[in-house]
Amino acid sequence: MASAVPMVAPICLVENKNEELMVNQQALKILRSITKPVVVVAIVGMYRTGKSYLMNRLAGKNAGFSLGSTVQSHTKGIWMWCVPHPKYLDHDLVLLDTEGLGDVEKDDSQNDSWIFALAILLSSTFVYNSMSTINHQALEQMQYVTELTELIKVKSSPNAVGEDSAEFVGFFPDFVWTVRDFTLELKLDGHPITPDEYLENALKLSKGKNPKVQTANLPRECIRKFFPKRKCFIFDRPTNDKSLLSRLEDVEESQLEPAFKDQADNFCSYIFSNAKPKTLSGGIIVNGNRLGMLLDTYVKTMSSGDVPCLENAVLALAQTENSAAVQKATNYYVEQMTLKMDLRMETLQDLINLHTDCEKEAISIFMKHSFKDDTHKFQEELVQILETKKNDFICQNEEESNRYCQIKLEHLSQTLMEAISQGSFFVPGGYKLYRKEREEIMNNYHQVPKKGVKADEVLQKFLQSLAMTEESILKTDQALSEQEKAFEAEQFKRVAAEKEKKLLQQRQTEKQQKMKAQQRSYEENIKQLKIKMEEDRIQILREQEMILDHKLKEQQKLIEEGFHKKAEEMKRQTENLQTGIKHAKSRNSSWWTSILNAISVRFMSLLSGAGKLTE
Incomplete structure (x- = not known):
């Protein structure tokens, strides 16, 4: 199972040099x-707590991320290892091992906060690793979670100070707490409990107005508010042989304690089965390219001294991705049209039918790869590009047909033109000979296959070019009476008029076909846009309902724990959410109509403008 990006070893993704974070461009x-x-x-976790070992287990290797064997922290910055997902072939697994928090060798703890914040922003599953137990000290070490609202902004609005935790929940990862070298019994009030129950009990708030109690409650509150999905794993010591502990990367599976091996396997199995793809608010699935763009934006913002704004980062990503989506859709359209279009399409309708099929797929590609095109700027750009490309293909088809038909007529009429230049038809009975030659040319021309859309027009121009010569031959033919000459002249004019009328009708039909094509293009764009808007609306509702469910559960917990004032605060938040959800659900067809009408006017204007170029 080869990875799209084979990596035999991890690479430093974010370098921490001289207390400054920089993205490694190679990574x-x-x-x-x-x-x-x-x-x-x-x-993430305190330094020298065995984080790297767990990451290596997830990569299916003993060695990879540096473990170190001394009290000195080994991992600096953030290291990355991209491997094939062991369970889902259509995903890749990106493992991020972070620099240990609380390293005594570091002068500035601000770096720890940024590393912590980046791990939150980039991950879909966030693992916090600690030693021995989840106690007061372990929770104190989670001080970084309390700083997140100062380190990260969700909205770009200047009024977004003190944002509601619901905003963060939409962006934040699932939370896993791993407790290493756990030696206690998993019991509460004399009853066995699960690791998850152990974590939830540790996150209960302590009562009291003492500042120390409130400070101790803060990380608990933040974990409960920001991370609705929480999981806990406990691990025994990997081995009781102290000499082996310092070189775990060389330890064979058989040398590990059976309990630890089972616990590590359970942890890996959970991650492989339950860790979701990185997803942004609105259901936007993140691939490696998108993750890289987000990382670059976050680190540059941090380096400049600003606070990363999730909304701005996603909008910047959308600008780049939507431009790429327009290009992907355009490339597909041009490739398919070029591949499937005959050298000379027999009728304009054939070409338009092909255009309609290719355009439909191109719009679908754009919809699949674009997101947050709220002003429809990029879709409008695609509408204009595809209409222009269609007109280019129509022109190319006409030019090719015109060129081909002229070449064929020149070849078929070569004998006739030579006879005219030699005066062969300016003799008694010459007009009938001329007519016979001309009819033969026309019959042979009609037999030529795949002449394309300009066949009649080229023939008409050819006949018009012979009009004066034909009139001269007719006048000088002494074998014809004046009455016969008058009849032939009238017949010639009548046939010419009929052919001209037929050409005008063809042009009118083609104009109508082009207008119908524009209407179909407009309808297809609106149809697919409406589907995407409805899907986005449902996704946002789903996220809001998930957040509401989380808040209602948290509200109930606060009531059970006796924190009625905090529960009232939470109740106000849930009521606001419920109002928003109710409003979103009550949007009726008239709301959709008003939005689509505004978009429709712009789309039709673009299509009409592009269409005039070919008239």
Whole structure:
């Protein structure tokens, strides 16, 4: 099972040099070459707690991320290892091992906060690794989670100070707490409990107005608010042989404690089965390329001293991705039209039918790869491009038909033109000879296959070019009476008028066909846009209902724990959410109509404008 981006070893993704974070461009290039959706697992925790070992287990290797064997922190910055997902072939697994928090050798703890924030922003599953137990000290070490609202903004609005946790929930990953070297019994009040129950009990708020109690409650509250989906794993010591602990990368599976091996396998199995692809608010699936763009944006913002804004980062990503979506759709359309279009399409309708099929697929490709095109700027750009490309194909088809028909007529009329230049028809009975030659040319021309859309027009122009010569031959033919000459002249004019009328009708038909094609193009764009808008609306509703469910559960927990004031606060938030959801659900057809009408006017204007270029 080969990875799209084979990596035999991890690479530093975010370098931490002189207390400054920088993206490693080589690693970024690897990440951005991944086109599959990515499941991103990031691990953080205090230094020397065995984070790297768990990451290596997820990669299916003993060695890879540096483990170190001394009290000195080994991992600096954020290291990345992209491997094929062991369970889902259509995904890749991106493992992020972070620099240990609380390293005494570091002068500035701000770096720890940024590393923590980046791990949150990039991952779809966030693993916090600690030692021995989830106690007061372990929760104190989770101080970084309390700083997230200061380190990260969700909305770009200047009024977005003190944002509601619901905003963060839409962007934040699932949470897993791993407790290493756990030696306690999993019991509460004398009853066995699961690791998940152990975590939830540890996250219960303590009562009291003492500042120390409130400070201790803060990380608990933040974990509960920001991470609705929580999981806990406990691990025994990997081995009781102290000499082996310092070189776990060399330890054989048989040398590990059976309990630890089972616990590690359960952890990996959970991650492989339950860790979701990285997804942004609105159901936007992130691949390696998108993740790389987001990372670059976040680190540049942090380096400039600003606070990363999730909304701005997603909008910047959307600008790039939507431009690429327009290009993908355009490339597909041009490739398919070029591949399927005959050298000379027999009728304009044949070409338009082909255009309609290719355009439909191109719009579908754009819809699949675009997101947050709220002003429909990029779809409008695609509408205009495809209409222009269609007109280019129509012109090319006409030019090719025109060129081919002229060549054929020149070849077929060569004998006739030579006879005219030699005066062969300016003799008694010459007109009948001329007519016979001309009719033979026309019959042979009609037999030529695949002449294309300009066949009649080229023939008409050819006959018009012979009109004066034909009149001279008729006048000088002494074998014809004046009455016969008058009849032939009238017959010639009548046939010419009929052919001209037929050409005008053809042009009118083609004009109507072009207008119908524009109408179909408009209808297809509106149809697919309406489907996408409805899908987006349903996705947003689904996310809001998930957040509401989380808040209602948290509200109930607060009531059970006796925190009625906090529960009232949470109740106000849930009521606001419920109002928003109710409003979104009540949007009726008139709401859709008003939006689509505004878009429709712009689309039709674009189509009409592009259509005039070929008239």
